[in-house]
Amino acid sequence: MDTVQYLDDAGLPLRDLPLSTPELLMGYRALRRARHFDERVIILQRQGRLGVFPPFRGQEAAQVGVALALRKSDWLVPSYRETAAAMTFGMPLTNLILNWRADPAGWRAPDDINMIQFYIPIATQIPQATGIAHAERLKGSDNIVATFVGDGGTSEGDFHEGLNFAAVFDAPVIFMVQNNGWAISVPTHKQMKVQRIALKAQGYGIPGVVVDGNDLVAVWSVAKEAAERARRGDGPTLIEAITYRIAPHTSSDDPSRYRGEEESAVWEKRDPILRMRGLLEHLKLWDEAQDKELSEELEGEFLAAVEEADQAPEPKPWEIVEQVYAKMGADQKVAWEYLRGEA
Structure with missing residues (x-):
């Protein structure tokens, strides 16, 4: 299958871009915001101020691109690693910090945000996302659902059940598979025989798309098309984002035990943020002064969220x-x- 891609590894455009200048700038800010949160939260975890955390460095574009394709009234059904998608969709940073402190207050999305809490068991969110999408269709709304799963999660029975039901009943749901190469310590080629997970869509009679998961322009574009298809009543789409988990599986994992540094080094050069910044600089839309200002803004936002989380009352039994x-x-x-x- 062909892979949808708009940017080369340096961020230079390979063809005409489907996004406007405001969208490109919004997308870059969302990527930077997600990366900043990820890096700072890891420090909190090492300080003993947070529980186990699943970092998402390198996978920001695969999450942010889908979240940006959604409307406020749509639904986001994440797995445990979709912090970038959650914060882009509108989940307050304070909630996200409290969530990884095992505080129930962090699990409860504000009333105006249609997001289910992070799912820890693998792929259990898939049938639930399908159920929400089916309910929206029965109500006659044009709201859709976006849900995420990793490459390892596609081997679970819940993945099959959710996709099969969604396909049969034309449920308006986007299934985003973040193929980051590893199901904890098991490489993709030891999980399945097919070369591309998106090929599995054929078994359900739905479209399957492969996208460069480190290319925000490509992910956002593909997600937009899937969202439009779902709103028309044409059913679900399976998207496979080819990306890489540069960071450990969780803050308790040591990836050096099962993969080499040279593998990660290759993907470091395909960093979604560096590619997006390369594009903006090529288009003369971004400079060092703007980047410094953004960094200061993001740090201020993060520190305010940490302070609010620290002042939150202890959860009651x-x-x-x-x-x-x-x-x-x-x-x-x-x-x-x-x-x-x-x-």
Whole structure:
């Protein structure tokens, strides 16, 4: 299958770009914002101020491009690594910090953000994303759903069930597979026989697209087309973003035990942020002064979010049974009263 690509590894355009100047600038800012958060959160984790965290360095474009293709009324259903997508979609940074501190307050998206909490079990979000999309279709709305999964997650049964149902009922959902080369320590070629995950779309009778996952212009363009298709009622699209997990699987992982540094070095040269900046500089839309100003702005935003998270009240034991069902059942009520000491 051909790979959709608009930028070379240096960020120079290979053909006419489908994005406007404001979109290019917005996209670069979103990439930088995501990278800054990722780098700073890792420091918090090393300081003991955060739990285990799954970094996403190198995969920003594959996430940001999809999030930018969504409307405010659409839905985002992430797996555990989609922090960049979540923050681009509108999730406050304070919530994201609290989430990785295992604070229930961080899991609860504001009422005006249609996002489900991060899923830790592999691929369990796929059927749920399909269900939300099907519900939107039954309601007669043109809202769509975007969900993410890794290459390893495509081997799970939930992946098949979600795609099959979505295909049969034309559910308006974008399935974004971030093929970053590794399912923790298992390389892609040991997970499946097909050369491209997008080929699996043929088995469901839906479009499958391969995109350069480190090319924001390409990802955003492909996601836009998939979103338009879904809104028309033409059903789901499976997108495979070819990218790379430069960072460890999580903050507890040591990737040197299963892969060589030379592999990561190759992908460092394809960094999505460097490519996007190369494009903006080529178009004379960006300079060092603007970059410095943006860095200062992002650091200020991050520090404010950390301060707000630090001042948040400690979660109460009984909150573990809240926000589970729309209406608390009898068993949850008993547990809630017990944990509050009211039983």
